[in-house]
Amino acid sequence: xxxxxxxxxxxxxxxxxxxxxxxxxxxxxxxxxxxxxxxxxxxxxxxxxxxxxxxxxxxxxxxxxxxxxxxxxxxxxxxxxxxxxxxxxxxxxxxxxxxxxxxxxxxxxxxxxxxxxxxxxxxxxxxxxxxxxxxxxxxxxxxxxxxxxxxxxxxxxxxxxxxxxxxxxxxxxxxxxxxxxxxxxxxxxxxxxxxxxxxxxxxxxxxxxxxxxx
Amino acid sequence: xxxxxxxxxxxxxxxxxxxxxxxxxxxxxxxxxxxxxxxxxxxxxxxxxxxxxxxxxxxxxxxxxxxxxxxxxxxxxxxxxxxxxxxxxxxxxxxxxxxxxxxxxxxxxxxxxxxxxxxxxxxxxxxxxxxxxxxxxxxxxxxxxxxxxxxxxxxxxxxxxxxxxxxxxxxxxxxxxxxxxxxxxxxxxxxxxxxxxxxxxxxxxxxxxxxxxxxxxxxxxxxxxxxxxxxxxxxxxxxxxxxxxxxxxxxxxxxxxxxxxxxxxxxxxxxxxxxxxxxxxxxxxxxxxxxxxxxxxxxxxxxxxxxxxxxxxxxxxxxxxxxxxxxxxxxxxxxxxxxxxxxxxxxxxxxxxxxxxxxxxxxxxxxxxxxxxxxxxxxxxxxxxxxxxxxxxxxxxxxxxxxxxxxx
Numbered sequence: 298x299x300x301x302x303x304x305x306x307x308x309x310x311x312x313x314x315x316x317x318x319x320x321x322x323x324x325x326x327x328x329x330x331x332x333x334x335x336x337x338x339x340x341x342x343x344x345x346x347x348x349x350x351x352x353x354x355x356x357x358x359x360x361x362x363x364x365x366x367x368x369x370x371x372x373x374x375x376x377x378x379x380x381x382x383x384x385x386x387x388x389x390x391x392x393x394x395x396x397x398x399x400x401x402x403x404x405x406x407x408x409x410x411x412x413x414x415x416x417x418x419x420x421x422x423x424x425x426x427x428x429x430x431x432x433x434x435x436x437x438x439x440x441x442x443x444x445x446x447x448x449x450x451x452x453x454x455x456x457x458x459x460x461x462x463x464x465x466x467x468x469x470x471x472x473x474x475x476x477x478x479x480x481x482x483x484x485x486x487x488x489x490x491x492x493x494x495x496x497x498x499x500x501x502x503x504x505x506x507x508x509x510x511x
Numbered sequence: 512x513x514x515x516x517x518x519x520x521x522x523x524x525x526x527x528x529x530x531x532x533x534x535x536x537x538x539x540x541x542x543x544x545x546x547x548x549x550x551x552x553x554x555x556x557x558x559x560x561x562x563x564x565x566x567x568x569x570x571x572x573x574x575x576x577x578x579x580x581x582x583x584x585x586x587x588x589x590x591x592x593x594x595x596x597x598x599x600x601x602x603x604x605x606x607x608x609x610x611x612x613x614x615x616x617x618x619x620x621x622x623x624x625x626x627x628x629x630x631x632x633x634x635x636x637x638x639x640x641x642x643x644x645x646x647x648x649x650x651x652x653x654x655x656x657x658x659x660x661x662x663x664x665x666x667x668x669x670x671x672x673x674x675x676x677x678x679x680x681x682x683x684x685x686x687x688x689x690x691x692x693x694x695x696x697x698x699x700x701x702x703x704x705x706x707x708x709x710x711x712x713x714x715x716x717x718x719x720x721x722x723x724x725x726x727x728x729x730x731x732x733x734x735x736x737x738x739x740x741x742x743x744x745x746x747x748x749x750x751x752x753x754x755x756x757x758x759x760x761x762x763x764x765x766x767x768x769x770x771x772x773x774x775x776x777x778x779x780x781x782x783x784x785x786x787x788x789x790x791x792x793x794x795x796x797x798x799x800x801x802x803x804x805x806x807x808x809x810x811x812x813x814x815x816x817x818x819x820x821x822x823x824x825x826x827x828x829x830x831x832x833x834x835x836x837x838x839x840x841x842x843x844x845x846x847x848x849x850x851x852x853x854x855x856x857x858x859x860x861x862x863x864x865x866x867x868x869x870x871x872x873x874x875x876x877x878x879x880x881x882x883x884x885x886x887x888x889x890x891x892x893x894x895x896x897x898x899x900x901x902x903x904x905x906x907x908x909x910x911x912x913x914x915x916x917x918x919x
């Protein structure tokens with residue numbers, strides 16, 4: 298494996314499936330429900346979290362021996378907040394429309410349980426390289442679910458993907474719409490995101506019975 | 512060997528086959544099963560699940576038949592081909608073969624889609640999980656076509672049925688385990704997913720949507736509209752139907768929900784056969800009347816002025832609320848669903864009362880859609896176990912006190 302040993306590789310691959318932060322640990326649900334109505338927003342959110350968690354884990358890991366444990370939560374918050382502000386400013390500068398869609402949810406990355414969870418559970422006790430991989434892995438696991446949910450919600454809810462009208466034009470009545478198909482408005486509402494996440498959890502656990510807990 | 516015996520031995524022979532549940536579902540629907548329970552405690556009762564379900568379906572059949580006539584009647588009325596029926600419930604203009612034919616061809620596809628899709632999913636899950644097909648869908652499948660607008664596209668209904676049966680019932684463990692009433696879950700799905708097909712003034716009359724499409728295509732025809740009474744009231748328009756029309760059901764609305772008279776008949780049948788809970792029905796009616804009176808009181812106390820957007824619905828005489836919209840149908844056939852309702856007697860009073868109370872409240876205040884029975888029942892479905900819990904705990908406390916008093 299050269300650069301990444303087998304043990305380290307597991308840090309990335311585990312959170313993608315059998316230890317997924319959303320579907321197995323059930324963390325970070327709020328943002329998964331709130332911003333997945335469009336695929337584009339999901340992708341940007343996934344990338345933002347990838348950035349914050351990857352860098353944040355490294356920073357915390359580097360400081361792990363000098364942070365007094367009594368104030369470690371505050372230190373972690375400062376680190377996340379700094380990173381989130383960077384993300385927020387970049388989005389505002391280069392993708393203003395999108396940052397408006399994501400609105401407070403970029404800022405709320407600070408409170409995303411996945412991030413604090415990884416800082417506490419992993420970065421505080423591991424070396425920077427492993428922490429980096431763990432951060433990337435968990436953020437990717439989170440992003441994967443976001444993108445899956447966003448894909449189905451945008452496709453079925455608006456009939457588009459990344460803004461392209463893949464199913465035809467609902468007003469001109471072309472493509473599927475000529476046959477009488479209509480967009481499912483329920484898909485655009487947050488409750489449906491919860492149901493989609495639930496279905497993913499259901500499928501995952503029925504394929505791997507070991508994941509079922511009582 | 513007769514047919515019955517043949518079928519039974521066929522079943523014995525194929526005991527281990529995966530598809531057997533599908534066969535026995537149809538088999539036990541037509542014949543009584545040949546086998547009896549051999550061990551353990553069992554209750555002797557004439558009514559098994561299937562008999563119970565069939566009774567409910569029988570109670571709904573008058574509504575279904577009436578719904579077919581009404582669909583045709585509303586269709587021809589809106590197209591100006593017949594005059595408004597004047598002879599009351601037995602009016603000759605209403606019970607015509609023409610009306611029935613139109614309604615029949617509109618309603619039967621809804622019934623077929625509902626049953627075929629729903630039962631297919633039930634059978635699929637039964638085969639996959641290796642258990643017998645439960646009869647839960649028999650009633651749901653009949654309820655669904657009765658509570659949707661006549662012009663609901665069939666594919667939408669199919670999608671909604673898949674959603675309702677899988678998410679509303681199967682994920683909780685199938686018949687008897689569901690938290691929400693599956694028929695209402697299906698309707699709620701349609702309502703949130705395709706709001707334009709569930710509200711407005713087009714979908715309640717067969718053919719109105721088609722007319723709109725013809726106009727959009729440039730043909731020179733008149734648009735027609737069939738606003739429900741609640742719809743007119745919510746917009747502050749006057750209602751052209753008298754109270755007896757509302758009671759008999761000669762009004763636009765979902766297929767089977769319009770005729771309060773026939774629903775009342777069904778209710779009496781359910782109460783008489785002890786299948787539906789009279790406590791829920793009665794307390795729900797009381798709850799609706801109380802809320803209606805409160806609104807009437809607000810209007811007469813001049814809290815709500817004529818300009819208010821709630822004026823139309825609030826000033827409706829309180830007992831009219833029982834006759835219009837889906838209130839009667841929901842109360843009789845869906846609030847009483849034994850699986851999702853409260854189980855304790857005291858709980859049933861509370862549960863029913865809140866359904867009636869909230870139905871009218873949501874009906875008046877819902878900005879998007881002037882009806883609240885569906886949402887009220889679904890909401891109370893969620894709270895039913897909580898109500899039961901507190902009723903049982905209250906009982907425990909009372910009895911504990913008695914024990915303590917005796918000891919002291």
